[in-house]
Amino acid sequence: MKDTDRIQHIFRESIQAKTQAMEQLSPAIAAAGHLMAHCLQSDGRILSCGNGGSAGDAQHFSSELLNRFEMERPGLPAIALTTDSSTVTSIANDYRFEEIFARQISALAHPGDVILAISTSGNSANVLRAIEAAHERGASVVALTGRDGGAMALKLGDEDVEIRAPSNITARIQEIHLVVIHCLCDLIDRTLFNNA
Numbered sequence: 001m002k003d004t005d006r007i008q009h010i011f012r013e014s015i016q017a018k019t020q021a022m023e024q025l026s027p028a029i030a031a032a033g034h035l036m037a038h039c040l041q042s043d044g045r046i047l048s049c050g051n052g053g054s055a056g057d058a059q060h061f062s063s064e065l066l067n068r069f070e071m072e073r074p075g076l077p078a079i080a081l082t083t084d085s086s087t088v089t090s091i092a093n094d095y096r097f098e099e100i101f102a103r104q105i106s107a108l109a110h111p112g113d114v115i116l117a118i119s120t121s122g123n124s125a126n127v128l129r130a131i132e133a134a135h136e137r138g139a140s141v142v143a144l145t146g147r148d149g150g151a152m153a154l155k156l157g158d159e160d161v162e163i164r165a166p167s168n169i170t171a172r173i174q175e176i177h178l179v180v181i182h183c184l185c186d187l188i189d190r191t192l193f194n195n196a
């Protein structure tokens, strides 16, 4: 296959996956956006986590809240649990890598907070432990998953929202997750700052 054909194939696959996501996921994205907006209106915070590309997504989301998204507004309280290398390495070193997010959630999360848990497979052990720690602290979970939702889908409670990207390819799932994150930021800003 020529390089340019391969590139066009990837673009086409991404567009098709996003079209399917738009058709299937809008209600779940709206529910997650309202959960997050309600959390922030009640002085709660949003803590985000994930591995690899999803760690980048967790940070992308928190920076859009802490700084700004598309409109001028005050910063909003969000923490990416992936960024403090001293904390992450010491938890992994002293306990287990599975605990890197859960231990931070146990220390930081309050009832009413929201944990944004991102995993394309739905099976990353540290993200699964993050969900358990969130529930122990009375926090809700918005889970961005893919494939069949993995073990994460089975761990969620009635207060939680799963947004499952309809693809089996990690990169395509990540591309859908990014659009979902921007939809969530848009919904939060419009709900909190009434800028319809």
Ligand SMILES: O=C(CO)[C@@H](O)[C@H](O)[C@H](O)[C@H](O)COP(=O)(O)O
Residues within 6 Å of the ligand: 051, 052, 053, 054, 118, 119, 120, 121, 122, 123, 124, 127, 170, 171, 174
């Ligand atoms: O970005 C990519 C692949 O596109 C990778 O860094 C990927 O995020 C890593 O392999 C992650 O460890 C995968 O974890 P998960 O999405 O299954 O939870």
Ligand SMILES: [Zn+2]
Residues within 6 Å of the ligand: 053, 171, 174
């Ligand atoms: Zn990637």
